[in-house]
Amino acid sequence: xxxxxxxxxxxxxxxxxxxxxxxxxxxxxxxxxxxxxxxxxxxxxxxxxxxxxxxxxxxxxxxxxxxxxxxxxxxxxxxxxxxxxxxxxxxxxxxxxxxxxxxxxxxxxxxxxxxxxxxxxxxxxxxxxxxxxxxxxxxxxxxxxxxxxxxxxxxxxxxxxxxxxxxxxxxxxxxxxxxxxxxxxxxxxxxxxxxxxxxxxxxxxxxxxxxxxxxxxxxxxxxxxxxxxxxxxxxxxxxxxxxxxxxxxxxxxxxxxxxxxxxxxxxxxxxxxxxxxxxxxxxxxxxxxxxxxxxxxxxxxxxxxxxxx
Numbered sequence: 001x002x003x004x005x006x007x008x009x010x011x012x013x014x015x016x017x018x019x020x021x022x023x024x025x026x027x028x029x030x031x032x033x034x035x036x037x038x039x040x041x042x043x044x045x046x047x048x049x050x051x052x053x054x055x056x057x058x059x060x061x062x063x064x065x066x067x068x069x070x071x072x073x074x075x076x077x078x079x080x081x082x083x084x085x086x087x088x089x090x091x092x093x094x095x096x097x098x099x100x101x102x103x104x105x106x107x108x109x110x111x112x113x114x115x116x117x118x119x120x121x122x123x124x125x126x127x128x129x130x131x132x133x134x135x136x137x138x139x140x141x142x143x144x145x146x147x148x149x150x151x152x153x154x155x156x157x158x159x160x161x162x163x164x165x166x167x168x169x170x171x172x173x174x175x176x177x178x179x180x181x182x183x184x185x186x187x188x189x190x191x192x193x194x195x196x197x198x199x200x201x202x203x204x205x206x207x208x209x210x211x212x213x214x215x216x217x218x219x220x221x222x223x224x225x226x227x228x229x230x231x232x233x234x235x236x237x238x239x240x241x242x243x244x245x246x247x248x249x250x251x252x253x254x255x256x257x258x259x260x261x262x263x264x265x266x267x268x269x270x271x272x273x274x275x276x277x278x279x280x281x282x283x284x285x286x287x288x289x290x291x292x293x294x295x296x297x298x299x300x301x302x303x304x305x306x307x308x309x
Contacts, residue, residue, distance in 0.1 A: 001035065001197055001219050004136025004165040006066060006092055010035040011220025012234045013199055014227055015140065015168060016070035016095065018102075019272065023059050024256035028249060029227060032242065033234035035220070036066055041097055044073035044082035058087050059260045068093035070140070072100060074109045074120065076127035083131040092135055093165075096124055098155060099142040101174045112142050112174035115151040118158040125162035138166040140201075143186040144173040156190045156198070167194060168222055171202040178225070188216035210237035229276025246277050247304040254297055267300055274300070281307060 001011045014021055014029045014037040026037040040057050047054045060067050069091040073079050083094055098121055100111030107113075114121055121139070128137045139159035144151040156167045169190045171182030182202025191198040200213045201222035213221045227233050231249065232242045253273060257266035274291045278284040283306055290303035 003036075003093060003138065003197060005134070006136060008035040008066065008220075010238075011197075011199065011218075012036075012237070013168070013220055013222040014038060014234075015199075015201060015222040015224050016041045016097070017224050018100075020224075020228060022057075022257065022269065023061055023064075023260060024253035024270075025227070025231065025273070027061055027063055027256055028231035028253060029234060030064060032232045033238060033240070034223075034231075036068055036093070037064065038068045038070050038093075038095060041070045041072050041100065042082075044071045044078045045075070047071070047082045047085055047087065048078055054087065056260050060090065061256060061259075066093065067091045068095060070095040070097055071128075072097040072105065072110050074114060074124070076120075076123045079124050080127040080131040083128050083135075083137075093138060094128060094132060094135060095138045095140055095168075096128055096159075097140055098159075099140045099170050099174075101142070101177050106174065112145060115142060115145050115155050115174070118151075118154045121155055122158040122162045125159050125164050129163035136165040137163065138168070139164050140168040140170070142170045142172060142174055143183055146175050147173055149173060150186055150189075152186050152190050153193050156194055160194050160196050164196060166197045166199065166220075168199040168201055170222075171200070184213065184216050187213070187218060191217045191219075204237070205233070207237045207239060229273060229279060246281070247301065247307055250274060250277055250304055251301055254300060258297060263297055264295070267294060267297055270300060274304075278304075278307070 001008045012035050014034050016038040029037050098114045105111040141155045169187045171187050187200040197219035199220040199222050200218040204210050204223045205226040235242045254270045294300045
């Protein structure tokens with residue numbers, strides 16, 4: 001798949017996921033077959049004003065073959081300034097979020113609230129493209145804002161006509177959040193309407209659901225929650241057998257976080273990931289309790305020792 005002037009080895013994508021698509025998760029997902037991984041969502045206005053936390057969210061490792069970031073905001077002037085910010089110079093792909101359903105984002109007229117404003121989507125993407133100096137600008141949308149409201153095609157066309165190089169479509173409306181089932185028909189309709197690559201997102205957790213998403217004709221498939229604690233899913237959906245050690249995955253993930261955060265914060269951040277890493281493991285309740293009591297990196301790793309015993 002080609003995004004702007006970049007060739008992606010495959011259409012498997014780890015999309016931006018707040019609190020999860022950190023540097024450790026991205027490193028492992030790239031290793032196990034993802035063609036492209038995005039940072040967590042970053043506020044354009046926060047970046048411009050030097051808000052706390054942006055630096056950590058934008059940290060990338062040398063092992064990331066392509067660096068992709070996602071911004072959110074509704075004012076094109078701040079989007080443009082963020083794109084031009086020195087912290088984003090290393091990113092070859094800049095995604096704009098038009099799908100976040102979180103109330104505090106929507107109340108500010110950002111994220112999925114913009115689905116009802118295709119003219120503003122156009123202005124935002126156009127400003128980003130003009131500021132990007134040849135780097136690819138992409139957009140992520142949802143099916144609509146409320147049930148039965150299909151806003152995806154108009155929003156996607158606005159992104160394309162403004163110079164966007166790719167559109168990712170989550171097949172749920174904003175009011176569904178992550179409940180119910182993603183509508184593959186809407187994703188197919190967007191694909192049929194656009195010239196640029198389209199990526200389908202929603203409910204891909206195994207090879208069967210991956211093939212179902214591909215049946216819509218999309219150019220790529222985004223796997224978000226299905227990759228929590230399971231970076232190997234990118235190899236698995238391609239039908240490749242993978243052997244791995246859960247304790248080793250957690251150790252590597254945690255090591256990357258320790259390069260960015262003080263130990264206390266890195267340990268707290270890894271805990272939510274561990275819940276998914278150990279899902280389905282015998283005795284996981286006790287392991288989870290021990291991990292949640294851990295205060296150091298060594299204590300986290302020691303709590304995982306029963307997995308291999």
